[in-house]
Amino acid sequence: xxxxxxxxxxxxxxxxxxxxxxxxxxxxxxxxxxxxxxxxxxxxxxxxxxxxxxxxxxxxxxxxxxxxxxxxxxxxxxxxxxxxxxxxxxxxxxxxxxxxxxxxxxxxxxxxxxxxxxxxxxxxxxxxxxxxxxxxxxxxxxxxxxxxxxxxxxxxxx
Amino acid sequence: xxxxxxxxxxxxxxxxxxxxxxxxxxxxxxxxxxxxxxxxxxxxxxxxxxxxxxxxxxxxxxxxxxxxxxxxxxxxxxxxxxxxxxxxxxxxxxxxxxxxxxxxxxxxxxxxxxxxxxxxxxxxxxxxxxxxxxxxxxxxxxxxxxxxxxxxxxxxxxxxxxxxxxxxxxxxxxxxxxxxxxxxxxxxxxxxxxxxxxxxxxxxxxxxxxxxxxxxxxxxxxxxxxxxxxxxxxxxxxxxxxxxxxxxxxxxxxxxxxxxxxxxxxxxxxxxxxxxxxxxxxxxxxxxxxxxxxxxxxxxxxxxxxxxxxxxxxxxxxx
Amino acid sequence: xxxxxxxxxxxxxxxxxxxxxxxxxxxxxxxxxxxxxxxxxxxxxxxxxxxxxxxxxxxxxxxxxxxxxxxxxxxxxxxxxxxxxxxxxxxxxxxxxxxxxxxxxxxxxxxxxxxxxxxxxxxxxxxxxxxxxxxxxxxxxxxxxxxxxxxxxxxxxxxxxxxxxxxxxxxxxxxxxxxxxxxxxxxxxxxxxxxxxxxxxxxxxxxxxxxxxxxxxxxxxxxxxxxxxxxxxxxxxxxxxxxxxxxxxxxxxxxxxxxxxxxxxxxxxxxxxxxxxxxxxxxxxxxxxxxxxxxxxxxxxxxxxxxxxxxxxxxxxxxxxxxxxxxxxxxxxxxxxxxxxxxxxxxxxxxxxxxxxxxxxxxxxxxxxxxxxxxxxxxxxxxxxxxxxxxxxxxxxxxxxxxxxxxxxxxxxxxxxxxxxxxxxxxxxxxxxxxxxxxxxxxxxxxxxxxxxxxxxxxxxxxxxxxxxxxxxxxxxxxxxxxxxxxxx
Numbered sequence: 001x002x003x004x005x006x007x008x009x010x011x012x013x014x015x016x017x018x019x020x021x022x023x024x025x026x027x028x029x030x031x032x033x034x035x036x037x038x039x040x041x042x043x044x045x046x047x048x049x050x051x052x053x054x055x056x057x058x059x060x061x062x063x064x065x066x067x068x069x070x071x072x073x074x075x076x077x078x079x080x081x082x083x084x085x086x087x088x089x090x091x092x093x094x095x096x097x098x099x100x101x102x103x104x105x106x107x108x109x110x111x112x113x114x115x116x117x118x119x120x121x122x123x124x125x126x127x128x129x130x131x132x133x134x135x136x137x138x139x140x141x142x143x144x145x146x147x148x149x150x151x152x153x154x155x156x157x158x
Numbered sequence: 159x160x161x162x163x164x165x166x167x168x169x170x171x172x173x174x175x176x177x178x179x180x181x182x183x184x185x186x187x188x189x190x191x192x193x194x195x196x197x198x199x200x201x202x203x204x205x206x207x208x209x210x211x212x213x214x215x216x217x218x219x220x221x222x223x224x225x226x227x228x229x230x231x232x233x234x235x236x237x238x239x240x241x242x243x244x245x246x247x248x249x250x251x252x253x254x255x256x257x258x259x260x261x262x263x264x265x266x267x268x269x270x271x272x273x274x275x276x277x278x279x280x281x282x283x284x285x286x287x288x289x290x291x292x293x294x295x296x297x298x299x300x301x302x303x304x305x306x307x308x309x310x311x312x313x314x315x316x317x318x319x320x321x322x323x324x325x326x327x328x329x330x331x332x333x334x335x336x337x338x339x340x341x342x343x344x345x346x347x348x349x350x351x352x353x354x355x356x357x358x359x360x361x362x363x364x365x366x367x368x369x370x371x372x373x374x375x376x377x378x379x380x381x382x383x384x385x386x387x388x389x390x391x392x393x394x395x396x397x398x399x400x401x402x403x404x405x406x407x408x409x410x411x412x413x414x415x416x417x418x419x420x421x422x423x424x425x426x427x428x429x430x431x432x433x434x435x436x437x438x439x440x441x442x443x444x445x446x447x448x449x450x451x452x453x454x455x456x457x458x459x460x461x462x463x464x465x466x467x468x469x470x471x472x473x474x475x476x477x
Numbered sequence: 478x479x480x481x482x483x484x485x486x487x488x489x490x491x492x493x494x495x496x497x498x499x500x501x502x503x504x505x506x507x508x509x510x511x512x513x514x515x516x517x518x519x520x521x522x523x524x525x526x527x528x529x530x531x532x533x534x535x536x537x538x539x540x541x542x543x544x545x546x547x548x549x550x551x552x553x554x555x556x557x558x559x560x561x562x563x564x565x566x567x568x569x570x571x572x573x574x575x576x577x578x579x580x581x582x583x584x585x586x587x588x589x590x591x592x593x594x595x596x597x598x599x600x601x602x603x604x605x606x607x608x609x610x611x612x613x614x615x616x617x618x619x620x621x622x623x624x625x626x627x628x629x630x631x632x633x634x635x636x637x638x639x640x641x642x643x644x645x646x647x648x649x650x651x652x653x654x655x656x657x658x659x660x661x662x663x664x665x666x667x668x669x670x671x672x673x674x675x676x677x678x679x680x681x682x683x684x685x686x687x688x689x690x691x692x693x694x695x696x697x698x699x700x701x702x703x704x705x706x707x708x709x710x711x712x713x714x715x716x717x718x719x720x721x722x723x724x725x726x727x728x729x730x731x732x733x734x735x736x737x738x739x740x741x742x743x744x745x746x747x748x749x750x751x752x753x754x755x756x757x758x759x760x761x762x763x764x765x766x767x768x769x770x771x772x773x774x775x776x777x778x779x780x781x782x783x784x785x786x787x788x789x790x791x792x793x794x795x796x797x798x799x800x801x802x803x804x805x806x807x808x809x810x811x812x813x814x815x816x817x818x819x820x821x822x823x824x825x826x827x828x829x830x831x832x833x834x835x836x837x838x839x840x841x842x843x844x845x846x847x848x849x850x851x852x853x854x855x856x857x858x859x860x861x862x863x864x865x866x867x868x869x870x871x872x873x874x875x876x877x878x879x880x881x882x883x884x885x886x887x888x889x890x891x892x893x894x895x896x897x898x899x900x901x902x903x904x905x906x907x908x909x910x911x912x913x914x915x916x917x918x919x920x921x922x923x924x925x926x927x928x929x930x931x932x933x934x935x936x937x938x939x940x941x942x943x944x945x946x947x948x949x950x951x952x953x954x955x956x957x958x959x960x961x962x963x964x965x966x
Contacts, residue, residue, distance in 0.1 A: 006898055012640070019647065022662070029657055032303055033367055034930045038662050039654040042918045046647045084895070087689060087867055090886045094871050095881045107872075111864045118860035119696055128861050132868055132869045144508065144516065146876045147187065147220050150667030156588065195514030195802030200809075203519055223878055225670030227655060232667055257658060260667055278751050304926060313658035338656050338923055342803060347739040351609035351928070366793035432514030441809050472640070474658055 012054035020046035102151030107133040161366040182215040191230025202301040228260040234264035241418035252462040258476030269454040271426040272407035275447035277380030278319040291377040302333040308345040309359040313474040319402035320358040326400035334441040365443040482787035500847035503543025507873020526810040531832040539928040542586040553684040558743035565770025576707040580714040589776025591626035592729035593783025594833040607789035613924035618944035627906040645910020666883040677874035681887035684870040702862035707791035707852040732777030736784020742797040743781040750777030757950040760829025
């Protein structure tokens with residue numbers, strides 16, 4: 001039995017019930033007295049499908065028990081999970097930080113930290129992160145004129 | 159003590175004045191709530207270029223799309239009221255809050271100037287049986303439920319234009335069926351393919367099809383005839399008291415200093431009266447309609463109420 | 478002669494520039510050909526119309542090809558149209574045959590593009606007329622056919638593949654319902670009104686999840702991300718192309734036709750072409766690194782660009798977001814797109830066709846440059862490459878709509894992608910569901926509005942019926958014959 005698949009099945013059941021209940025408040029769609037498929041039509045079909053998949057997974061896991069536990073095959077060690085956490089934090093805090101200290105510095109800083117976390121040599125990381133920041137600035141900022149955050153703190157200095 | 163305070167107040171006033179008079183001192187952003195390359199975007203970029211030349215600081219267009227215009231309008235309304243974020247507001251500011259798409263209303267803005275208005279047209283395929291709008295309306299009355307209209311999404315501006323027109327002509331909006339599409343272009347595809355019977359969309363969006371003889375305009379929903387198609391009658395001439403169309407203008411967040419608003423208003427009015435603006439609008443098939451700040455505000459206010467009624471008729475009103 | 482005007486520097490130079498630009502745009506996820514064109518257009522007001530249109534064509538053809546480069550090397554599609562390249566292209570690259578995959582990609586893109594352009598030149602008006610026959614009923618079946626690919630993409634674990642597609646479809650229902658104007662599952666978040674933005678979702682699902690996966694394999698961090706040295710083996714490439722010339726032709730024809738439909742573009746074309754190839758060739762290796770799986774979608778998506786110009790020139794109706802911008806620009810040049818353009822602006826149209834053919838030739842050296850440059854980048858250490866990819870995922874998702882919200886969308890889909898891969902749920906069906914969800918739902922429901930709730934026209938209209946029969950034949954018959962032949966044995 002695979003714990004992961006059982007969790008997956010439960011999540012599917014949850015999503016499915018959520019959609020079924022939430023779509024109850026969607027309005028009906030009536031054109032001149034004829035009731036046509038409305039906003040809830042499609043989501044509900046999909047929710048029922050998900051429920052069927054969930055049942056299938058449960059049956060497979062509890063009754064047939066034919067599957068090997070897949071999760072165990074590639075169990076992730078704590079260290080690599082740490083990398084995942086690092087990258088997640090980086091994605092989440094990129095723009096909050098950039099709006100403070102500017103995109104250029106944020107890109108340099110974050111890519112430096114990440115390359116170091118990923119065990120690159122520090123001088124490699126330094127050169128590389130600076131190069132990435134420059135390329136980002138040139139392509140997105142200069143050529144595409146994307147309004148990347150300039151940073152409140154830097155604006156004060158000017 | 160009093161004297162000291164007075165001096166301070168005076169100093170502050172002078173500084174504020176000096177600050178305002180120096181506008182703009184850094185690059186200005188114009189938020190366009192619609193996608194790059196579209197009609198609104200082209201207008202925004204034209205205005206940005208002209209404003210940069212006129213006021214000596216770069217004006218850059220930023221597209222903030224999504225939510226049927228809600229995202230861009232909200233971004234513009236909630237920006238700092240310092241005159242460095244302008245918004246190219248479109249008609250949707252008066253309709254979307256009634257549909258429950260956003261809490262933002264037209265009151266969130268101070269209005270600088272309106273520059274454009276495009277009336278809706280009643281457009282049919284070139285080989286359609288109706289020669290006049292009257293033919294069409296009589297046919298609809300005789301065959302309720304038979305004909306398909308299209309132009310944009312359900313509850314979109316061209317749907318509302320259709321509802322208003324039928325109501326003003328004394329026909330139930332239910333007498334025709336609205337085929338929702340994602341915009342005027344796919345609706346024109348449907349029309350030319352013979353899959354819908356009538357498209358009510360901006361005349362500007364169908365200029366190519368009308369001029370090349372693939373489609374015909376039966377009427378235009380405006381107070382005056384369209385300069386490009388002087389043969390097409392207005393609804394009012396046909397005895398139907400209804401005008402509808404989209405419009406565009408420039409607005410700033412509420413609370414922007416009035417000196418800055420004055421500078422912007424004068425600059426935009428000057429641009430809108432120029433020859434190059436006229437030829438730009440002509441090339442795009444856009445109509446010119448200039449309203450100064452206060453007048454523009456009154457207009458938006460009146461539009462807000464007018465569309466509320468139509469949305470209610472169509473059953474789209476959410477609050 | 479007017480025709481050779483296109484070889485003069487005032488056309489050729491901007492064209493080359495726009496093609497180099499297209500390589501960047503295509504290879505960096507988050508920069509789209511549409512953005513590039515919107516950026517180019519204002520510059521072109523000061524040029525000859527033909528130079529401006531040449532730049533648009535150059536950028537869009539090159540970008541669609543270049544989108545396959547990161548898809549092949551890193552399994553990150555650069556554009557939505559290169560979604561199918563993450564299958565066989567990436568599998569080949571994993572086997573150390575990345576340069577073969579990309580050489581095939583390059584030449585088939587050019588040849589597919591050429592076929593599309595030739596069709597554009599020769600049979601535009603009748604094809605455009607035929608395309609106008611398609612309406613909601615037909616688009617519905619086209620969407621269903623595309624969705625049926627989900628089963629193919631999830632071989633080995635059909636249930637999980639279908640599950641992934643269903644989730645993709647469910648996510649596609651988020652946002653304002655076009656048919657009624659009612660906001661579904663948006664929880665009053667303005668950014669969700671137009672639905673989950675597709676490109677950030679795609680960047681997360683493939684880009685970020687790939688980063689998360691690779692950085693958890695500690696042993697490979699100090700090795701090259703892609704160790705293969707890219708070198709062109711023309712003999713092998715041409716041998717493959719010759720052996721699969723019908724695959725190429727089918728792909729290009731399917732691509733051009735779908736491009737010519739105003740309601741579908743290069744992304745749908747690539748998937749449908751993949752599906753057609755699967756059904757025609759019965760190639761069991763498809764999806765595991767088959768040469769056919771590279772050729773079919775790539776020739777289709779480039780051919781589709783030629784296709785999108787067909788309704789644009791013939792009716793003045795846009796087939797996708799790029800031609801929509803172009804039609805606006807044409808008005809600014811003082812041109813009136815529509816049937817009259819072929820007579821009124823004959824010289825311009827002729828020159829435009831010449832440029833389109835020229836681009837296919839120029840695509841080979843420019844595209845090769847792109848492949849070479851990208852391969853230098855991916856030969857860096859995995860740790861460095863993954864850092865850069867992370868940064869580009871973040872900025873790319875933001876750049877699309879200047880929206881921080883989209884960065885979080887990208888992040889959520891990155892986590893979904895990571896977890897799904899751990900659970901062995903295939904990701905490609907989910908993208909398919911996201912692309913085609915609205916196509917299927919809206920066309921079904923709007924179709925029913927037209928018919929007042931009657932489903933029969935979906936089956937009785939000639940083209941609808943033909944599509945339906947085709948779907949039944951390819952979906953139901955092969956499994957049946959398989960079971961019966963098994964029973965015989």
